Amino acid sequence: MSEHDSELTPSKPAFWNDPKYRALFFQIVLVLALGYFIVNIVDNTLTNMESRGISTGFAFLTEPAGFGILQTLIEFDESHTYGRTFVVGLLNTLLVSGLGILLATLLGFIMGVARLSRNWVVAKLATVYIETFRNIPLLLQIFFWYFAVLGTLPSVRESMSLGAGIEFNNRGLYLPAPVPEAGFSLVMWVFLIGFIATLFIRHWARKRQEDTGQQFPVFLTALGLIIGLPLVVFLISGTPLSWNYPTLRGFNFQGGIAIIPELLALLLALTIYTGTFIAETVRAGINAVSHGQTEAALSMGLSHGQTMRLIIIPQAMRVIIPPLTSQYLNLAKNSSLATAVGYPDLVAVFMGTTLNQTGQAVEITMMTMAVYLTISLTISMFMNWYNKKMALVER
């Protein structure tokens, strides 16, 4: 038997024809070529930097920066270090990305649903919005808002008052700032307790419905607990909140919350541009749920609202979330265009001013890219986790 077996197994190919050895050979060649390339580049870079007198290392991060920044979320002035400019820039990037994501999601969902509306004009209007703004470069839109719209607003002296203490001029948008007084923390505590209680009630109500079929008005309860109760406490304790209105003193407005025009232009453009892509994502998601689902839900006696909330949206979200996260990612990356209008984000402050002053291109480029890579990889990790959680469990 064993003799026959050995006759049937094919003879081994020569080792240079064996796929295993070939693969090994290719990969060794690749590693060597890459290694040579990288060593060469590093060597050239070090030589070039030495001949140009550029210092290396991260010591510059502890040196004083010597320049001011237009908008800072943490305390910053000329005496702070370059390392702190990195943090200031990063926080500004996160601020504009966060606000942009919030607003673009809102606009995108409204427009995506509007494009599917049964109302002809509403659907057409949403279509025109989407097709217009997604085909115009984002940078052009930022410039348009910054130079053509916000740049032509009246000066500080002729500021437009939009009512309720809101002032709007070419230095930015000034909003009244809320100032909590003694006793306001109580309201915040009540709000927090209401929020936590709502989570518990929601859990309980869902369990009860699954067990008994009885429904509980969760939404109304939540409204009462989260908004109503704190409001009552707020009124009873004598409205412990005052407003700090922006007032014109000297050459500029003082007090209140000032939103600089750079931020405003960037936010407008990012929101409007990304909103079109989110709208298309939302539309695709809703279209992906077959009409049979709606009909089945209605024939089971669910109302239109319940059909939307319990049947359509959960299924549509499964389709919407992955492309939505990549839109968020795009928005975060696109926020780097801030540098074109001088909004002090990470690229403008750190890769711009700090790089120009220190000349340490390699370290600064690496640090900036590392930040964006971290954001990207974190978001895509979240996306993979979510996909796994939401994936249909098939038999």
Added chain:
Amino acid sequence: MTTNTPSFAPGDHPDMEPPVSTRGIIGWLRANLFSGFVDTGLTLFVFYLLYLYIPPLIDWIFIDAVWSGSSREVCEVEGAGACWAFIGSRFTQFMYGFYPEQLFWRPNTAGLLLIGLMIPLFIDAFQRKWLLAGFILVVYPFIAFLLIHGGYFGLEEVETSKWGGLMLTLVLSAVGIVASLPIGIVLALGRRSEMPIVKSVSVVYIEFWRGVPLITVLFMSSVMLPLFFSDGTDFDKLLRAMIGIIMFQSAYMAEVIRGGLQAIPRGQYEAAEALGLTYWKSMGLIILPQALKLVIPGIVNTFIALFKDTTLVLIIGLFDLLAIIQQANSDSSWLGFDTEGYVFAASIFWIFCFGMSRYSIALEAKLNTGHKR
């Protein structure tokens, strides 16, 4: 009473028309504009908004606009709308940048040649599309470079620093897409390779460039690239931008092509192997021709994205269409017509991008017919 009513045998009654309220214009209006209180309110609100904004916009763009003139005085008339005279006086600069005027025929010839070469690609009866596409992708770029840059065959050399306007935008995006196609194919094949090192190198490359914004890539290529080469202390600014764009774009291209490779059924790979084809033969003859055809719409979409992204080169000091308009806006002899400049730039970008996106949608529909499940 009953005398007027005609009588019919059972089953012979002619069909009655549906009620007036459900057919014709009235029916359409009721169904699409006024189907309920909320709907009617919305419709009226939108119509009111349109009434408020559309007539003044049309007045500004067309009726009150100043179409010609050589200085800003013509536009400073009471009640004047858009100042298109501003665009008119700068038009050649917006199109060609600082390219010498007597040599405009060269980029024009390059452009017309490309259009001429591309027309047969859209004719279904034309048989040798792959050959022609190969010619456009491989040979044409050299012809175009020769024509636009010159310096050989007695053609006067025009430095890249003089290139600008729409021409530069088109050159940048064309180079970006053509050069990133082969790199993208290699990376996509690498990412699907079974060799662990090849695979991880491709994955790291693709994910790195996809994870960073184009602006940081452009900054990097403009400040760091000169440091990478032993003697390249100052090489061409445009070339630096192009290298940055190609590195960035090839990662996106690789992902598009990978999508195509994944869409090819496993049987095709196995059949190619069973026929005894080597890896490169099975890829080149069996898999890639099918995969590339599938991803043409995807490639058009990345081209649209790239076309819009080329505007970022203004940040590293190149004069593409947007940059040159931005510069014209700050020209003291035409100050205050920013809006006109932006509207002009926006409409050019819009026409290109919208046209291409329609083409991509049509192509998708055409290609889909054979693959629907």
